[in-house]
Amino acid sequence: MRLYIHVPFCRKKCAYCAFYSVPLAAGGAGADMLQGYLRTLLAEISLWGERLPGRRAESLFFGGGTPSLLPVRAIAAILEAIDKRFPLVSGAEITAEANPESALADGWLFGVKGAGINRLSLGVQSFSDADLLRLGRAHDAHAAEAAFLTAKAAGFGNISLDLMWGLPRAPLRPQSQVRWLEQLHRLAELRPEHVSAYGLTLEEGSALEAACARGEYSLPEESAAASMYVTGGEFLESRGYMQYEISNYARIGFECRHNLGYWQGEDYLGFGPSATSTLAGRRWSNPADPALWRESVRSRSAGNDAEILSAGDQVKELLMLRLRMSKGLCLGEYQALSGRAFHADFGALAGLLQQKGLAASREGHFRLTRSGMLLSDAVLAHFFTALP
Numbered sequence: 001m002r003l004y005i006h007v008p009f010c011r012k013k014c015a016y017c018a019f020y021s022v023p024l025a026a027g028g029a030g031a032d033m034l035q036g037y038l039r040t041l042l043a044e045i046s047l048w049g050e051r052l053p054g055r056r057a058e059s060l061f062f063g064g065g066t067p068s069l070l071p072v073r074a075i076a077a078i079l080e081a082i083d084k085r086f087p088l089v090s091g092a093e094i095t096a097e098a099n100p101e102s103a104l105a106d107g108w109l110f111g112v113k114g115a116g117i118n119r120l121s122l123g124v125q126s127f128s129d130a131d132l133l134r135l136g137r138a139h140d141a142h143a144a145e146a147a148f149l150t151a152k153a154a155g156f157g158n159i160s161l162d163l164m165w166g167l168p169r170a171p172l173r174p175q176s177q178v179r180w181l182e183q184l185h186r187l188a189e190l191r192p193e194h195v196s197a198y199g200l201t202l203e204e205g206s207a208l209e210a211a212c213a214r215g216e217y218s219l220p221e222e223s224a225a226a227s228m229y230v231t232g233g234e235f236l237e238s239r240g241y242m243q244y245e246i247s248n249y250a251r252i253g254f255e256c257r258h259n260l261g262y263w264q265g266e267d268y269l270g271f272g273p274s275a276t277s278t279l280a281g282r283r284w285s286n287p288a289d290p291a292l293w294r295e296s297v298r299s300r301s302a303g304n305d306a307e308i309l310s311a312g313d314q315v316k317e318l319l320m321l322r323l324r325m326s327k328g329l330c331l332g333e334y335q336a337l338s339g340r341a342f343h344a345d346f347g348a349l350a351g352l353l354q355q356k357g358l359a360a361s362r363e364g365h366f367r368l369t370r371s372g373m374l375l376s377d378a379v380l381a382h383f384f385t386a387l388p
């Protein structure tokens with residue numbers, strides 16, 4: 001089983017972000033918020049430990065929000081509670097997402113490494129100060145590199161860096177392919193074990209969407225963004241990073257095991273406000289509102305409103321998750337779940353996609369090529385329409 005801890009706090013909202021997060025107050029008020037969160041989180045872990053005795057965890061992931069705003073002693077307390085209720089298997093992957101500025105504060109990186117975190121996912125997004133300013137990030141390029149080097153010095157041997165492509169710039173001068181490749185060169189010099197490269201999307205209601213609507217910035221045209229994705233992937237592969245998912249690349253043996261678990265349809269249990277869980281075909285999400293989340297834990301009603309995934313939902317999810325991955329969909333797995341042969345359901349569509357270079361099949365698997373992954377939302381919509 002995979003475990004996820006959602007840390008909802010951020011210092012401030014980034015201009016492009018639509019994730020659920022709560023601004024962390026400064027000083028004593030912020031400390032009280034963290035204390036209240038920790039108390040409820042530990043109670044939630046105990047509650048699920050009682051409900052699921054004897055379950056062990058293969059991986060644990062602190063995501064957010066900004067997990068690097070959690071003091072080291074809070075992370076240590078959570079790790080202790082998890083290990084008591086869901087003993088981590090030997091060699092379990094334990095990841096924390098971190099933002100450079102908070103990761104560098106108060107010896108955090110050394111502290112969490114000592115507490116047991118063994119994989120770090122650092123939200124760099126760009127090595128350009130001007131880009132970072134437009135994205136509303138709280139760090140600059142110097143802090144991003146310093147956080148990476150400090151993490152190395154603290155003993156982290158498995159570090160992922162997040163970068164974004166397709167960034168806005170001055171009107172009619174959006175990020176070019178050349179500028180994107182410069183970013184990747186800079187990243188490759190640092191030699192992290194893992195890279196997540198996400199295309200920027202304009203989220204409804206975000207500050208960046210409003211700024212673009214006012215004409216302050218413009219984003220790259222679709223064809224320019226597409227070539228950034230393809231050439232970026234080729235560059236990363238030339239530097240030894242193999243693509244294993246739409247936006248994820250790793251040196252051999254450093255794929256994120258936790259996320260692979262999600263994409264392979266394994267059970268996962270999420271703690272914290274807005275965290276989602278899926279256990280044995282039942283799925284639920286915690287309330288996003290901290291007060292409602294606290295009440296659901298206090299009243300022990302967490303998870304009571306789970307939906308049962310229908311057979312049709314499970315087939316759709318199988319297609320959606322496996323086609324994200326470079327390995328693709330195992331045709332035998334599709335037949336076992338749906339009771340039908342993949343080619344009987346999708347022969348014409350699969351043939352067309354292969355003809356256009358958007359998909360390929362090999363050794364009993366059907367997969368999207370890099371060009372197909374770029375269009376994965378549209379491709380999936382066609383699969384769902386063709387589904388009997």
Ligand code: SF4
Binds near residue numbers: 013017099
């Ligand atoms: S740090 Fe992450 S979660 Fe927080 S506002 Fe920025 S992008 Fe969103």
